[in-house]
Structure formats: structure tokens, C-alpha cells
Amino acid sequence: MNGIHDMGGMQDMGAIRYEKSEPVFHSPWEGRVMAMMRALQATGRFRLGLRPPIESLPHAQYLSMTYYELWLTSLIERLVASSLVTRDEIETGKPAQGSPTSTLALIAADVPGWIAKGAPTRRDASTSPLFNVGEHVRARNINPVTHTRLPRYVRGRSGTIDRGHGVFVFQDTAAYSEGEKPQHLYSVRFAARDLWGEQAAPHDAVYLDLCEDYLEPI
Amino acid sequence: MDTTRRGFLASTVAATGAAVTQDLAHAADDGHDHQALPSDPALRVKSLESLLVEKGLVDSAALDALVDLYEHKIGPRNGARVVAKAWIDSAYRQRLLADPDRAIAELGYTGLQGEHMMVVENTPRVHNLVVCTLCSCYPIPTLGLPPVWYKSPAYRSRAVIDPRGVLREFGVEIPDDVEVRVWDSTADVRYLVLPERPVGTEGLSEDALAALVTRDSMIGVAKAVPPQKGAQEGGRG
Numbered sequence: 001m002n003g004i005h006d007m008g009g010m011q012d013m014g015a016i017r018y019e020k021s022e023p024v025f026h027s028p029w030e031g032r033v034m035a036m037m038r039a040l041q042a043t044g045r046f047r048l049g050l051r052p053p054i055e056s057l058p059h060a061q062y063l064s065m066t067y068y069e070l071w072l073t074s075l076i077e078r079l080v081a082s083s084l085v086t087r088d089e090i091e092t093g094k095p096a097q098g099s100p101t102s103t104l105a106l107i108a109a110d111v112p113g114w115i116a117k118g119a120p121t122r123r124d125a126s127t128s129p130l131f132n133v134g135e136h137v138r139a140r141n142i143n144p145v146t147h148t149r150l151p152r153y154v155r156g157r158s159g160t161i162d163r164g165h166g167v168f169v170f171q172d173t174a175a176y177s178e179g180e181k182p183q184h185l186y187s188v189r190f191a192a193r194d195l196w197g198e199q200a201a202p203h204d205a206v207y208l209d210l211c212e213d214y215l216e217p218i
Numbered sequence: 219m220d221t222t223r224r225g226f227l228a229s230t231v232a233a234t235g236a237a238v239t240q241d242l243a244h245a246a247d248d249g250h251d252h253q254a255l256p257s258d259p260a261l262r263v264k265s266l267e268s269l270l271v272e273k274g275l276v277d278s279a280a281l282d283a284l285v286d287l288y289e290h291k292i293g294p295r296n297g298a299r300v301v302a303k304a305w306i307d308s309a310y311r312q313r314l315l316a317d318p319d320r321a322i323a324e325l326g327y328t329g330l331q332g333e334h335m336m337v338v339e340n341t342p343r344v345h346n347l348v349v350c351t352l353c354s355c356y357p358i359p360t361l362g363l364p365p366v367w368y369k370s371p372a373y374r375s376r377a378v379i380d381p382r383g384v385l386r387e388f389g390v391e392i393p394d395d396v397e398v399r400v401w402d403s404t405a406d407v408r409y410l411v412l413p414e415r416p417v418g419t420e421g422l423s424e425d426a427l428a429a430l431v432t433r434d435s436m437i438g439v440a441k442a443v444p445p446q447k448g449a450q451e452g453g454r455g
Contacts, residue, residue, distance in 0.1 A: 008351030008402060010375035016387055017372070022365050024289045029263040034363070035284035036267060038330070039276045051353055067354065067369050069259060076266070084275055093265035095273050102274035111283040115292070118330040118359075121406045149404045151351055153378065165334070168406055185405050187336075192398075196379050204398040206378050209405035 001145055002152060004059035005051075009153040009196070030068040037075050042106040042114045046078050049175030052147045053077035121169040123182040130212050131186060135161045137215045139188070147175045150214040154206075158218060159190040162207060170211060183212045293362035294433035296327040297410060300360060301436065302428035305415045314412070315339060322360065332359035332408050338401060339412040340438070345392050347385065347438035348401045348409040349377035355403035357410050361433055368437065378402055388439040411436050416444040 007013070025031040040046060053074045054062070062070070079085045089096055106114060131137055141156040142148075149171055163186065170181035188210050192200035270276040300322055304311040314321040318335040322328060335357060338346040350356065351374045356364040367373055377384050381398045385391070392398055401409045413435040419427060422445070434440035 005352055007371055007375040008349075008377075009379045010371075011379070013371040013375045015372060016367050016370065016376075016384065018367050018388075019365070024293075024363055025285075026366075027260060029260040031285040031289070032263050032267055032281060034288065035281035036270060036276055038284050039280050040270075043275070054353075063371065067366065072259060072263065072266075079270075085269065085273065089269055089273075090266065093269050095269065099273065101272075105274055105277045106280045107277050108279040108283040111280055111287065114330075115284070115287060116326075116329040118328065118333040120333040122334055149352065151402070151404060153351075165405075165407055168334075171405070185407070187407075200379075201382060201394065201398065203395075204381065204400075206400045206402060208402045209407050211405065 001055050001147065002143055003055045003057075004062050005055045006152050008151045025068075033068050033072050033075060037071060038115070039106040040075075040079070040084075041119070042110075043102075043104050045084060045104070046082050047177045048078045048081040049147060049171065050074050050078070052175050053081075055147060121171075121174075122165075123167045123169065123180070125167040125184070126182075127167070127184070129164050129184040129186075131161045131164075131184075131215065131217070133161050133163060136218045137161060137186075137188060138218050139210060140214055140216055142214075144172065146172065148172050150210065151208070153195060154188075154190060154208055154210075157190055157194055159188040159194070159208075162187040162189040165209065168211065170213065172213070181213075185209055185211045186215070188215070288363055292359060294360075294431075294436065295428070296325075296362075297357070297360035297433070297436045298428040298431035299325055299424075300327065300410070301412055301431045301442070302424045304412055305419075305427055306424055311412075318410070327359045329359045331355070332357045334407045335360075335410060336401075336407050337410050337412050338399065340414045340441075342396070342414070344397050344399060345385075345438065346399050346401060346409075346411045347377060347381050348403065348411060349374060350403040351375070351378055352404060355408060357408035360410055361436060365433070385439060388434070390440060411438040413438075413440075413442040416442050418444055418446075 037050070051074070054070045057073065065073070076090060080087060086096060136158060138158050139150060139154040139156065142150065165185040165187060167182045168185040170183055173179050173181045186209070187207050190206050190208070192204035192206060193202060195206060267276065267278065267281070271278055300314065303325065304314050310321065314337050318337045319328070322332070322335055340346055354364055354369040356368065373384065378400050381400050382392055403409055413431065416430060419430065430442050430445060432440055432443065435442045
């Protein structure tokens with residue numbers, strides 16, 4: 001989706017505001033939001049990815065919200081989209097009468113193991129890669145209205161395959177529980193001048209991780 | 219799945235508390251009384267947690283454990299141990315660059331949001347900088363949760379188009395003959411910068427070296443600080 005979140009190459013977003021000795025969380029509620037997101041992720045019951053609800057926000061709203069406000073929005077949307085809670089329950093803060101009680105919550109004893117294991121998205125390769133290291137490729141000029149990991153600033157631009165990462169889950173579909181569609185992922189090197197013109201330094205480069213569906217041969 | 223902007227406008231406004239949201243909520247006309255929502259996120263989060271606990275979807279003690287883990291155990295000191303080991307042990311450095319997942323696992327810093335790692339090495343000819351233009355991807359097991367500036371529109375927008383300007387803002391001047399490589403973490407691979415070992419650190423122990431490795435140097439917006447400078451300024455981050 002060509003949303004405001006896809007901001008690589010935009011200008012005039014202001015100075016970078018650096019906070020010395022920044023705390024991990026600025027308020028306790030931020031930690032609770034992060035923890036609820038991770039605890040629910042551990043149960044494998046989300047039917048919607050973290051980012052689609054955030055990327056679908058009106059742009060002005062996206063820019064006016066803090067990071068964990070965006071996460072809170074996403075958490076609620078994911079809960080509702082996954083039929084784990086209803087909007088009425090969120091408004092009242094109480095389970096609807098007769099609604100089922102889950103017994104699958106992540107328990108404290110399992111937290112370190114779950115965090116240390118993570119959620120790998122590399123899959124066994126069953127296909128050969130379409131592109132080889134050193135090959136010139138072009139990022140496709142596509143404009144999906146849903147979640148994608150192909151930023152606008154490289155669409156239609158040419159780059160070079162720098163390395164193959166192996167086969168990974170395709171987030172464009174996985175984020176909506178529409179299948180993993182595993183495919184080869186590559187690190188693609190784009191010369192800074194091919195992206196930004198003469199104002200870029202002559203030898204600089206930007207590397208992006210792009211999957212096969214985003215690339216075409218030249 | 220309703221993936222249109224209008225669909226989400228109707229649904230997401232119920233979740234947010236900013237004043238502007240109230241107007242949007244009514245514009246979206248989804249039939250809910252949003253005025254009933256407390257606007258303070260702390261109150262809304264408390265209410266949500268108690269709902270999820272009552273429904274058996276989360277356990278408060280597990281949430282406590284998660285917060286504790288990210289506040290006290292998973293942070294940039296982990297990454298600093300990886301870097302210091304790479305500085306003193308050239309065989310480890312080779313393994314780290316060739317097979318980062320396995321080499322980092324040797325020190326135990328694997329897991330969520332660090333399942334698939336790449337380590338990029340700074341040299342006298344190359345300076346590496348990591349960003350996530352689309353969101354906030356970050357190697358959490360080695361660096362902890364990302365700082366606010368890393369997730370900010372200012373950094374995400376500019377790091378790819380003007381990396382040298384961004385670095386200057388962080389006080390790092392990169393000579394013209396050094397190549398700047400920006401790594402935009404667009405997929406599920408997470409990036410850790412292996413900074414250059416500062417000069418004058420030949421005799422230092424692994425622990426003493428780890429103390430010189432800042433979070434920012436592993437993102438690529440700073441250099442690892444020489445010992446005397448570190449003692450004076452403490453580094454940035």
C-alpha cells in the first residue's frame with residue numbers, strides 16, 4: 001500500500017530527535033502493549049499481521065501517534081479480526097455473556113523459551129533461485145493496495161543481486177493469513193545514484209531484501 | 219478481510235484516543251459511541267489487559283515476565299559481547315560474518331526478531347548504516363527494543379536518501395572515498411553492524427572492549443569509542 005509508512009526518500013520530516021539514556025518504555029502501558037502483542041503472537045491465533053492495521057490509518061493520524069499508540073491500534077484490530085474479542089467487549093472491558101474462555105494463554109514459565117526460539121520465517125528450499133548473485137534485476141513497478149515489503153523508492157529501479165538469503169515466507173499474503181507462499185529472498189544492491197541521481201555520493205549504495213515476486217530480469 | 223482504507227478508517231478509530239480521532243470516528247459513522255472510551259492510553263490498556271485476562275487470552279504474570287525480559291535482559295550489551303568477541307577472536311569474526319545465526323547462537327542471543335541475522339562489517343573503506351524505512355525492524359536479541367529515533371519518520375525517511383547528512387547529524391563525518399552502505403531491513407533479515415575496533419585498544423580484555431561498543435555503533439550511526447574518549451563522554455547511547 002502506498003501509505004505514509006512507506007517513507008524512504010521523503011524529505012522535510014524534521015531533525016532526528018535523539019534522547020540520551022532513553023528508557024526501554026516511556027510509560028508502563030507501553031510495556032503492557034508490547035507484552036500483550038508478544039504473548040498473543042505466541043499462541044498463534046492472530047489472523048492478521050502487525051502492520052496492515054497501522055499502514056491503513058489515515059496519514060495525518062499515523063504521523064500524530066506514538067509508536068506504541070500505533071501498536072495499541074494494531075493490537076485491537078488484530079484481536080477483532082482474529083475473532084478473539086469483539087468491539088463491544090473492548091468498549092465495556094468485560095467479556096460478553098456466554099463467550100468462551102480460552103485456556104491457551106502463554107504462561108510466565110514459557111516466556112524465556114518462546115522469546116529465545118522466536119518465529120523463524122525461513123523455509124526449506126524446494127525450488128532453485130530464479131536469480132544469481134551478480135545478476136542485474138529490476139524491482140517491479142507494482143502498487144498493491146495491501147501490505148507489501150517493496151518500498152516505492154525502488155520500484156522500477158535497477159539493482160544487482162548481492163546475495164541470496166534462501167526461501168522465506170511471503171509477508172504480502174501471510175499478513176492476511178492467505179498462505180505463506182514461500183519464495184527466494186535476495187539482498188539487492190542499488191547504487192545510490194540510480195535511486196537519487198547526481199546528488200548522491202558516487203560510490204554509496206542502498207541494499208534491500210526483496211523476494212522473487214518483486215523482481216524481474218533485465 | 220476488508221483491506222481498504224475506508225474499512226480500516228471505520229474500524230481503527232475505535233481503537234485510538236487522540237482528539238482528532240473522535241472527529242474521524244464520527245465521520246466514519248460506524249455506529250459506536252466512541253465518547254465512552256477513556257482517552258488515556260494507560261486506562262485503555264489496563265481495561266484491555268483485564269478483558270484479555272478474563273477471557274483467558276493472556277496471563278498477567280507472563281506479561282510481567284516479558285516486560286522484565288526487555289527492560290533488563292535483552293539489550294545492546296548482548297550485541298556488544300558479540301562485537302568484542304569478534305574483535306579479539308578472528309576465527310569467531312569469520313564465523314560471525316559467514317554464518318551469523320550460528321555464531322550469535324554460540325553466545326545465546328537468538329530469538330524473536332533476530333531469527334535471521336546478517337552482520338555487516340565496517341572497514342576503512344566501507345561504512346554501514348541500518349534502517350527500516352517501512353516500520354521498525356531491528357535485531358532485538360542483540361540490541362534490545364529500538365529507540366524512538368530509530369522508529370521516527372525523520373530517521374526512516376532520510377537514512378536512505380541522505381545517509382551522510384544523517385550521520386553528520388549524529389556527529390559522524392564519512393570521508394568521500396569511503397563507501398556508505400545503507401541496509402533497509404525490508405524483509406525478515408535483521409542487521410547488526412560490526413564496528414571498527416578503535417585504535418589503542420590492543421591490550422584490552424574482551425570485557426573492557428565490550429564496554430566501548432555502544433548501541434549506536436551497532437546501528438551504524440556512531441563509531442565505537444576509544445577508551446579515553448569513552449571515559450570522558452560515555453558515548454551516545
